[in-house]
Amino acid sequence: MAAWAIIQPKFLLAQTKVVSGQVSDDMGEPIPGVTVLVKNTATGVVSDINGKYSISIPDAFNILRFSYVGYLSIEETVGSRSQIDIQLFPDVTDLESVVVTALGVEKNVKSLGYAVQKVDGEKFTKAREPNLINSLTGQIAGLQVNNTTALFQDPVIRLRGAVPLIVIDGIPSTENDFWKINADDVESINVLKGATASALYGAIGRNGALMITTKRGDKGTKVEVNSSTMFQPSYLVIPEVQTAYGNGDNGQYAYIDGSGRGTEGFGWIWGPRLDVADPNTASGYVERPQYNSPIDPATGQRIPIPFISRGGNNIRNFFQRGMISSNNVNVTSGNDQGNFRISASHIYQKGLVPNTDLNNTSFSVAGGYKLSEKLNIDASLNYNRQYTDNFPETPYGPENYLYNLVLWTGPDVDVRDLRDYWVRGQEGFQQKHFNNSYYNNPYFQAYEYQRGYYKDNTFGQVKLDYKVSDDLMVTIRSGMNLYALDRTDKEPKSYVKYGRVSRGNFYIYNSAQINMNTDLIINYKKQISPNFAINANAGGSSRFIRFRSESLNTDGLAIPNFYNVANSEQPLSGTNRLTREQIQSVFGTVDFEFFNSVFLTASGRNDWVSTLPVNNNSFFYPSLTLAGILSDMISMPKPIDFVKVRAGWSRVSDGRISSNPYSHIQAYSPGVNWGGSPSLVFPAALINPDIKPETSDSYEIGLDTRFFGGKLGLDLTYFQIKDFNNLISVPVSQASGFTSRLENGAEFTRKGWELMLNTKPVSRKDFSWNIGLNLSTYKRILTESFDGSDRFGNIQVGERTDQLFSNSQYQRNSEGRLIIGQNGFPIRDPYQRSMGFQNPDYIFGIQNTFNHKQFQLGFSFDGRIGGTIYSQTHEKMWWGGTHPGTVNQFRDDANNGLRTYVADGVVVTGGSVNYDDFGNISEDTRTFAENETAVNYIAWNKTTLNAEYTHYFDASFIKLREISLTYQLPNKFLNKISVDAASVSLVGRNLMLWSNVENIDPDSGVDNLQAPSVRNIGFNINVTF
């Protein structure tokens, strides 16, 4: 407790002594510019070009502090020495670095009482992902990113189980567009992990924040070119289907007219065996009439052709190789007065599906200027356009490519035969396909069904800092996020949608949003005594969002392929919408710093929102954090360099009920319009007129440590968030006339651990190895229900809320075996059953970096352990007859009309079973015998979707996420061609997968017949002039 106990004497300059020495880094190279400070005084010097220093120390003082950005600070007791040589170790976790915290306030990491994690922008630009958020996968403890496999689909992100706020240069960007931020323009991303860190943002900061800082210019002028090309040469996961049986049902198939009726087998893939020899035909194979059979001119009938396996390679034959190409040029310049940066980028992504792509163009200018000694201005403006004439649909259904390509197309069809996709003579009216009722020709879909997307984003900010005095600063910042989105869907005639065939349609959807944000902050900063400093902020904030949208669609097209609303056969339909919302706030925060080692921060904010009734629309939220650097207070044993403990608490409320800001108003919704008579319906959700905002109390404690001269850093956090007064939709008995009522109630507890470990096992002059590891857990539990009930919906108090419930399971006995009925089929379970937890138990990521001379090699793994995924792909493959597991004797028997499949299960021979109200067995006197009733194997699968499987799987996986090898061209060579720096990288992403579920990539978190998961391999070139 040395520093605490000593009562500091007044400055006595009478006696001093001189200490000198050299500061070097961990490899022995001298470090210039190191600050050498006599602790607890203002006396300090800076090391020279050779790392040398010399300082006079007043007698009463005995400790020297050596600090340098990027290195761990060291305090050294002088004693009687006059020569002190010091080695500084790089701080692998940027302990001394400055991070941007809520409202753009920059703080030293060391002083923070909550968990933050920073990722440098350069991590995103070498191995390109389609958007920035994908690149964060596995990098941040506590951040889960579910990577979707399809083109232009948003990844799903969860920070401590909830969607975090995105803030760009201090301006919240609540529309969550992950595609508008160009990775080349990102300086860094600071992740504020919890509400305690982001409480100053008020309601929108309730779930933590991703603080994105964009790049600015440095001194001097530089031109940088960065170019990446990623190819998708092979599949990581692709559904594998059987190739032994063709289209049809019960082993029968004969094409008639494509309606699916009668001998066409309704669209099932339960048809006859393929490649069966028949000596009586010309081809030597069994022959059947098929969609591509020639027509006998004499009879008008289709001539049978061999029924053989042609389509085994349909996926590979249809899909093309995708790629992502990113190019950026930027110019930066700066001097003592100011700087600017201009950047232009284009990303082109080619989809797997032919005729699909995505373009993403960005242009940005940013800069700052010192207008006077007191006034500083900083501004940025970004324009981004995302555009494509066609990108694919993804969910299960006839709009999904795999649905048409493999799931519901027998291997008797070769997709290449469908390339010419119109029926001759009916161009524009009828697509050519083997089944026109249920499925789309994939080529027809790719080239005629066009989903266009054109979005213009403009966002930016202006910030003025006015230094009133040395202690007082006024900051004003105004920013906006603006977008205009145009979408068009062109649906050709004969296009198959679920349950119906289109008469041709054109859909238009336009929307636009403006989001304005202004903050005024007054900052007062004062070092009151050497051991006590204060830093206070007070301010106000205003936020306004206006959104409008219009949609319009035809009802049938008069002229095919003419996509204009004027071409509608029947009257047009349309809707429109306008919403406005506003939040006004005042806030204040104060940091106290004691002895440069104890940091106390308190903050408060009050919001007034428009999204709640006026009498309940004002609410206050406080936060309090404390950080103490134990290693400065107590002397630690040798291997321990640094120990910090931190604790924080915050209370944050949210007054937004849903994305509709008018959700608190009970009103009618439009109902059916019958022949020109409009109607209104009263909605099923009853709204309590006295609803209040919902609130989260977050607690967080953490430990931040460094060992072995900075070679090992370990950061551990435990958090617990109590969500209470939630704005919940309480389900009610439908007999009350409503299905739910909106109330305040229920309490959920979110909790978990986050561990970050950074280590440098080898750090020699010409070789170093860095490892970064993160691991986190997260659970959400119902801790209190509503109205004293012990359950909320299906969930009982004390249980996890992420259970996946299924109401289409079959009854099982205590051993888990299926209970089979008299007809040989399993008996349905009338109760909903929990099939497992959706969330993983652990999320982890490991990053390795090796440096050797001009080479840098990096590879990273990440994954999730635990959790459950429901696989629609698996279920539908069993149902439709395409699963490889259906190739067996039972299927052949069924094709021959035989019932031979005896399901593995039991039949009830006597006794009875009683259930409690929730379907738990309360009494069971049943006796069982083995099931012996044989059923038709095809009927079994069609009726039960193969009840032997629940189609719920363990979602655990590990991925080799990235490998990158970079070669930094030698300076000697570059200088000759007047290039400052240049590097070439060979990169790969999404390279290998280990998981327990077949046919799908569990990384996406859900499976609605997901697109194939692909490997990305390519290169990056970066040149700076």
Next chain:
Amino acid sequence: MKLNNIIPILLTGFFLVSCQSFEDLQLDPNRPVQAEPSLILTAVEANAFSTVNAGAALASRQLIYTNSATDNQYYGWQRSGFGDYDQLRQILKLKDEADRTENNSYRALALFFQSYYIIKLTNTFGDIPFSTAVKGIEGDFSPIYDTQESIFVRVLQDLREANTLIGPDSGEILGDIIFNGDQDKWKRLINSFTLRVLMSLSIKENDTNLNIKSKFGEILNNPSIYPIMRNNADNGALRFLDLEGNRYPFFNSNELRTAYYMEMSFVDRLKQNRDPRLFIYADKTSNGRALADNNFDAYLGLGGAEPLADNTNQILLGNGSPIDSRYHSDPENQPSLLMGYSELAFTIAEAAARGWVNVDPEVYYKEGIRASMLFNELTDSDVDNYLNRESVQLQAGNAMRQILEEKHTSFFMNTGWEAFYNQRRTGIPAFSLSNQIINPEGIPKRWMYPQNEIQLNLKNMNEALQRQFGGEDDVNAVMWLLKP
């Protein structure tokens, strides 16, 4: 200009803060908070009169389904839902708005629609919440279940009151997509529907409390007080239009086109009677494609209780008649009936055959057939030919069977679950069973209460189960209505 002078200008410039009053932002520009009764009525009507239900046709042995062994066809159903209470909420709003505008016509319609849905619900489950139901607005979220008997008693009173309320001077009806505001036609539908409700209680015909026989006679014998439907022009019918959202519900349906085929016992009966409605209801088999449309040999049904694989095999072999193509390719097809004149005529014929009323059953039986055939766009001469057939004449001792079989035929793809409920009440016509049936006890008598009630209204539901079925929620339990 000195920099310090422009600072205030800059500061005001940046404070381009849109400062709206919070009160202004509390008005939703997208939704109204008050509605005219006519606007509510349109939506209520569109829902109540949409009765086309292929599932009911499977359970009533009129159609079979080939894509899987369905619960409706193989009698494997378990729970049903309380979705109709959603409509009762709209009806409550209709009543509120009727009271606000003091319009007796809307009041009468609100009572009628309320009765219609309550009967629908009680037919499905047995006891259901009624007297304290749909009171969520008043804060009652746990309605008690009323006994089926008390429900019927009150519905009969309500329908009587509705008849009294509505008349030429009871107030204008706007937004009426069924009768275009014709109070007289509404009055006739209300009374005809009352006769359906009374007939649905036929097992209770000797219950002196209910007195259904005399109530039936009171309506039939007093047409000036209780007018009833006179012909198909009075049908309670929703006409479909070739407009988005207004089309026949199975228009363009791939499932109906490829997976619904005619049921064997139904086709056989039509063939036996040489009933030309077969040509309207069904398409020819693949094998019979070459035969004339009106050749009975071109049509074949498949057994509703036969194994799925056997049925699909028959179809793959070219046997089996699909449902007629107009049901999936005509956007208007035929109107959907809440209740048609033919049903009324058969109901009166049955009442006469039971001796409830003193009219000739054969007259009403033939009226019913004629109305059904004309509704299906057959010509008068088709009808006359059919009615002159020997086998169609009402035979003593067989009258009930003949009346109810013809009623069953008339319900094809119409009038919701009435074909099933009439069979449940009378056993006519017999529905085929086999070891393929999922429910070991054959045709279920009811549906289990919804899963949500277990979670949200357990005490009241358990009370109702206790008092009706000794606590068991069982599809085979016999509700009050079906107990002699």
